Amino acid sequence: MEIVRLDPKTVAIREIDPFAARLLRRIPVEADPGGDRAARGRLFSKPAAGGQGRQARELNEEWQQYVEPELRHLFQSANETVSDDLKNIKQTGSVGGVELYDLEIPIKHLEQWLNSLNQARLVMAARNGFTDAELDAEYPTIINSTRDMNLLQIHFYGFMQEYFVREMG
Amino acid sequence: MTETVIEKKTKGKTEPSLPWNVVVHNDPVNLMSYVTMVFQKIFGYSRERAERHMREVHYQGRSIVWSGNREPAEHYVHQLHGYLLLATLEKSE
Numbered sequence: 001m002e003i004v005r006l007d008p009k010t011v012a013i014r015e016i017d018p019f020a021a022r023l024l025r026r027i028p029v030e031a032d033p034g035g036d037r038a039a040r041g042r043l044f045s046k047p048a049a050g051g052q053g054r055q056a057r058e059l060n061e062e063w064q065q066y067v068e069p070e071l072r073h074l075f076q077s078a079n080e081t082v083s084d085d086l087k088n089i090k091q092t093g094s095v096g097g098v099e100l101y102d103l104e105i106p107i108k109h110l111e112q113w114l115n116s117l118n119q120a121r122l123v124m125a126a127r128n129g130f131t132d133a134e135l136d137a138e139y140p141t142i143i144n145s146t147r148d149m150n151l152l153q154i155h156f157y158g159f160m161q162e163y164f165v166r167e168m169g
Numbered sequence: 170m171t172e173t174v175i176e177k178k179t180k181g182k183t184e185p186s187l188p189w190n191v192v193v194h195n196d197p198v199n200l201m202s203y204v205t206m207v208f209q210k211i212f213g214y215s216r217e218r219a220e221r222h223m224r225e226v227h228y229q230g231r232s233i234v235w236s237g238n239r240e241p242a243e244h245y246v247h248q249l250h251g252y253l254l255l256a257t258l259e260k261s262e
Binding site: 043044045046047048049059067070071074114115118119121122125130132135136154158161162165166168169 | 192194196197198199200202203206243246247250251252253255256257258259
C-alpha cells in the first residue's frame, strides 16, 4: 500500500490489500467510544484540571453543557466525511489471487480524516488502557487478541496521519 | 500631594487582572508532527515556535502555549479540544 499525491486536489491510497481495506473501513467504527467511560473521557476532556474549587467545577459544568455538544457534532461530522469517502474504495486488480483496491481522497477532506483517525486512535488507546511503553514499542506482527489488533490499528492509523500532516503542511 | 491623589484614584482600578494560561498536556497517542501542526494552525506560530512548545509538552509533560484574557483563552482551549489535544485553562499565579 502507498499513499501518493494524485493531483493538487486529491491524494490516493493505492494497492490496498483486503486486510488494509478492512482497517480503513473500521476507522469510523473505532472512533465511536460507545459507553466506554475512559474513551468518552478522553474525547471530551475537561478544561479545568482536577476540577477542584468552585470556579473549576463551574467551568467544567458549563463546558459539558455548551462545548461538548459542539465537539460531538464536529467529531461526528468528520466521521461521516470519512465514511462517505470510504464508499469510493474500488477494486483495481489482483496480485497472486489477492484483491487490490484504490481510494481517492479530496485534499479538502484531509482535516476530517486526521480528526477521525485521531478519534479512533485515542478511543482504542483509552479503551485498552495501553501504556506509554506499549504505544512506543514496535507494532505487533502476530495478532492473538483484539488488544493486539487495536495496537496494530493505532500504528497503522498513525502512519496515515503522518502522511496527511505532511500533505497539509 | 498631587502624586498622592493620583495614587488614590488609580488604586484598585488599574490593577491588572491575572492572565489565564492555556496549557497543553502530554498525551502518548497524539503524534508530534500533528501537535506541531495544530499549534501552527490555531495560534499562527512559526514552525520553530510550534515545535518548541511540542517538545515542551513531550519532554516536560506540559507547555503553556498562550496567556491572556479568559475569553480568548477559553476559545483556544475549545479549538484545541476540537483537535483532540489535552488542553486546560489555568489562572496564572
